Amino acid sequence: MAQSDFNVRAAGDLLGRLLAESPAYRARWRALSSRVTGELNQSAIAKVIEHYLWVQDPTAAEPTARMLKDRVGRALTGRNLSLETLTWFMEAFEMTKTDRTHLREIYDGRHGPASEIAHTLCSRREMIRGQRHRTVNLVERYDVRDGWLRRRRTVHTIRAIEDGVDIYLFNHEPEASRIEVAYGGRLGPGHEYGGGLRSVEIELDRPLQKDETAALEYSAVFDRRSVGLTEVRRAVFARAENVDIAVEFSGRIPQRAWWCLWADHLEGSPVDEGPVVLINSAMRKFVRSMEDTVVGFRWEW
Template structure:
C-alpha cells in the first residue's frame, strides 16, 4: 500500500533508518481503550553513525519499556525518563542501539508502549509509514467483552485521527478476539483497522 497520505507528514526527528520488517500487536482493554502495544522491528541504517531509533509515542502513552536490542538511558528494560517534546507532535523517545549502525547494517529491537489508566475509548488503530516499511504485520486484540460490532481494514489520507477515510474492507474477528493483516510494504501511507462498538 503506497501513497495514501495527501501531504508530506511532519517528522520531528529526521529518519535515518528504513524498516525492513515490523510486527505490531495492539491490545485493547475492557474499557475499549488501548492498554499496551508491543513492537518487534528490524531497521536498516540508511547512513553511517545511526545510534538510535526515534520512538514516537502514540497519544495517551505514558511509558515505553525496551525488551531487546536497544536501551532507554542506561539499560535494556529501562523506562522512559527524559522525552523530547516537539510542537505538533507526540513525544519522541530515542531508543539507543548498543553500538552505532553503519549504512546497510540491520538491528532488531523489541519494545512495549504502556498507556495511562482512565483512557478514552478508541475506534481505530493506524500504522503510518513515511518512508518505505517492508513486511508489516499488524494485529489488534480485543477483550472477551466488549467486542466490536463491526471491523474494517482501512486506509487514510493522514496520520492523525479524524481525517479522511480513503478505503475500507470489512474483516471478521478471529475466534481469539483479534484481527490480523500482513502488508508486504507500506510507503507514504496510513493503514490499519477501524471498528464500531
C-alpha cells in the first residue's frame, strides 16, 4: 500500500526526533560518529543499520555504506521511507514498543497529530523569571507503575530569543520529591509560588546568544504522595513546537483515559477533553505547536 507524502514526512520527522532525543538511540549512533556534534550524523546512523543487517545474515549481499547513507538521508528528510527501511530503523536501534507503535501509526495514517493548541489559559501565574526562550522540541514521558507516578522525564530543545540566556525555569508538580538534570545544565535554586506551584532553575552549561539552541534532559522524581494522582499537566506559555507527551503504565492499567486542555496549571476541571485509547499500555499525543495553554492526560482506574 502506497503511503501519502504527508505520512512519510511525518514519520521521517518523528524518526529523526527519536534518534536525536532518546538517550538509548542517540548513544548507538554517536558511538560510531567521528564528529562531536548535536546534529544527527547520517553516516553513523547508516553504520548502525549496516551492522544490524550483517548480524541478520553475514553472507547476504546488503546495500553498500553509501547506499545506506542515501537511504537514511531520504528517510529522515521525509523524501522516501519504505516499510522495509522503517523496519530496519526500528530493529537496528531496538526501539521500544511504544515508539514502534507511534511510528507505524503515523506511517500508516492512523495517528492524526493536532496542528495547534493555543490560548486556553485564563491568566498566567506570576513567575520568578520571564521566559527568554522558545521551545523547538519537547518530548515528555510519564512513568506510572502500580498506580504510582514514579518519574516525569523530559528531553527539551530550547532556542534563545535574546542574548545571554543562561537559565531555564522548570515548573513542576508539588508532589515531586527531587529534580534531576541528566545533561545540558545543572540544578540551581528552587522556588515556591501561591497555589502550590513550584519551579527550579536549571543553569545552562553555557549562556546562549540569540537564536542559539541548547538540548536538556531533566526529570522530576516522585515519592508516594503521587499515588493518588490521576492526571498529568504540562503548561506552555510562549510558542512551543513539536510537543510529544506520553504516559506509560505498568501493573495497574486505567479503564478510561482522556487528552485534556486546562485553563490553569494545577486547578480546575478541563475546558476541553477527548477520549484516548491506550496502546501497549501507553497513551500518547503529538502536537505540532502550542502556546498559552495547559495540556495533558487524565484517567480513571
